[in-house]
Amino acid sequence: MKIIDKIALVLIVIGALNWGLIALFNFDLVAAIFGDMTVLSRIVYGLVGLSGLWGIKLLFDKD
Numbered sequence: 001m002k003i004i005d006k007i008a009l010v011l012i013v014i015g016a017l018n019w020g021l022i023a024l025f026n027f028d029l030v031a032a033i034f035g036d037m038t039v040l041s042r043i044v045y046g047l048v049g050l051s052g053l054w055g056i057k058l059l060f061d062k063d
Contacts, residue, residue: 005058011051018048 021027034041 004054008051008054008058011048012055015048015052 018029021029028036030041030044031037034044
């Protein structure tokens with residue numbers, strides 16, 4: 001597994017855990033750490049979203 005694949009997977013897990021916290025406890029961990037829709041939180045959300053798109057590629061890799 002390439003390093004970019006591992007980074008994407010970690011960000012996908014972070015996103016999934018954040019969504020789980022939102023669903024179960026109405027608690028947004030990213031917003032709690034970086035602020036509500038600050039530049040940093042928007043970067044984190046963007047990276048998680050891009051990682052999700054990269055994850056689609058991982059589904060079809062033959063390696």
